[in-house]
Amino acid sequence: MSFTDKANAVWQYANPKLFLTTTERVLPLFWIGAAACLAVGLIWGFFFTPDDYRQGATVKIIYLHVPAAMMAINIWVMMLVTSLVWLVRRHHVSALAARAAAPIGVVMTLIALATGAIWGQPMWGTWWAWDPRLTSFLILFLFYLGYIALWEAIDNPDTAADLTSVLCLVGSVFAILSRYAVNFWNQGLHQGASLSLDKEENVADVFWVPLLVCIAGFVLLFIALVLYRTGTEIRARRIKALLARERVGA
Amino acid sequence: MMPDLGKYGDTVMSAYGASILLLLLLVAFSLWRGRKVRAEMKTVEARLARNG
Numbered sequence: 680m681s682f683t684d685k686a687n688a689v690w691q692y693a694n695p696k697l698f699l700t701t702t703e704r705v706l707p708l709f710w711i712g713a714a715a716c717l718a719v720g721l722i723w724g725f726f727f728t729p730d731d732y733r734q735g736a737t738v739k740i741i742y743l744h745v746p747a748a749m750m751a752i753n754i755w756v757m758m759l760v761t762s763l764v765w766l767v768r769r770h771h772v773s774a775l776a777a778r779a780a781a782p783i784g785v786v787m788t789l790i791a792l793a794t795g796a797i798w799g800q801p802m803w804g805t806w807w808a809w810d811p812r813l814t815s816f817l818i819l820f821l822f823y824l825g826y827i828a829l830w831e832a833i834d835n836p837d838t839a840a841d842l843t844s845v846l847c848l849v850g851s852v853f854a855i856l857s858r859y860a861v862n863f864w865n866q867g868l869h870q871g872a873s874l875s876l877d878k879e880e881n882v883a884d885v886f887w888v889p890l891l892v893c894i895a896g897f898v899l900l901f902i903a904l905v906l907y908r909t910g911t912e913i914r915a916r917r918i919k920a921l922l923a924r925e926r927v928g929a
Numbered sequence: 930m931m932p933d934l935g936k937y938g939d940t941v942m943s944a945y946g947a948s949i950l951l952l953l954l955l956v957a958f959s960l961w962r963g964r965k966v967r968a969e970m971k972t973v974e975a976r977l978a979r980n981g
Contacts, residue, residue, distance in 0.1 A: 725945065726932055736934040739941050743948040786955045790948045797944045801937060900952070904959055911963040914970045921973050925980075 716896030762844035779908035
């Protein structure tokens with residue numbers, strides 16, 4: 680099988696029936712993987728890592744804050760890709776996957792904002808500052824809410840998918856800003872990235888390894904949730920279609 | 930067993946409590962809605978099959 684054939688094979692999952700049967704088979708693996716990684720990573724991080732010499736025990740919040748913040752941005756990027764697929768190829772599963780991902784993104788953004796505020800109070804002396812990264816994250820959170828509200832507000836699913844896809848393109852600016860705000864502006868309270876390929880910038884190994892396990896847990900949990908929720912959206916769309924057919928037939 | 934969190938005990942515990950609660954609510958709501966929609970689809974499909 681050539682690379683082009685393999686790449687084209689991805690599009691077969693645009694068939695809702697094949698998507699549902701395939702995801703039903705693989706979902707248990709993702710649920711189990713997510714639960715295992717989260718349990719190991721959080722227990723390791725909470726119980727078996729030392730305090731930081733400057734932050735004290737508050738360093739343990741990193742195991743929730745960093746994975747949640749990473750997911751908040753990357754979920755929007757995933758929504759951007761699936762929205763583009765919808766706009767270009769008109770695959771319904773793709774639009775429904777973006778819809779299914781949005782509430783997960785809201786929760787991840789909320790966790791990042793809440794844990795950041797809880798950590799910031801003792802460390803910075805304030806719950807909130809209009810810092811570039813914090814502000815762009817707050818705007819990203821509002822974009823998530825707006826995206827969900829737009830899906831709910833429009834009755835025609837194709838029109839809703841079109842308009843939410845455009846909103847997703849616009850919101851991507853803030854997703855990118857949230858990631859790179861620290862690099863764009865050398866001001867504000869938020870420190871640089873905790874994870875980096877540069878060994879000098881990275882957190883110490885004693886924190887880094889459990890943090891990677893937690894990130895793996897958040898990624899697996901997202902995959903499990905988005906596959907499950909996309910299945911729910913596909914079924915909800917089928918119910919709407921069946922009820923419309925019933926009304927026409929009556 | 931419980932690590933000594935010093936003066937930051939409330940801070941760390943509230944961050945973990947809020948985050949785990951939000952994650953559990955997300956999973957629970959997703960599963961609840963998934964089951965509800967699945968049951969509704971079965972009902973509608975059965976009704977349509979009966980009525981031809």
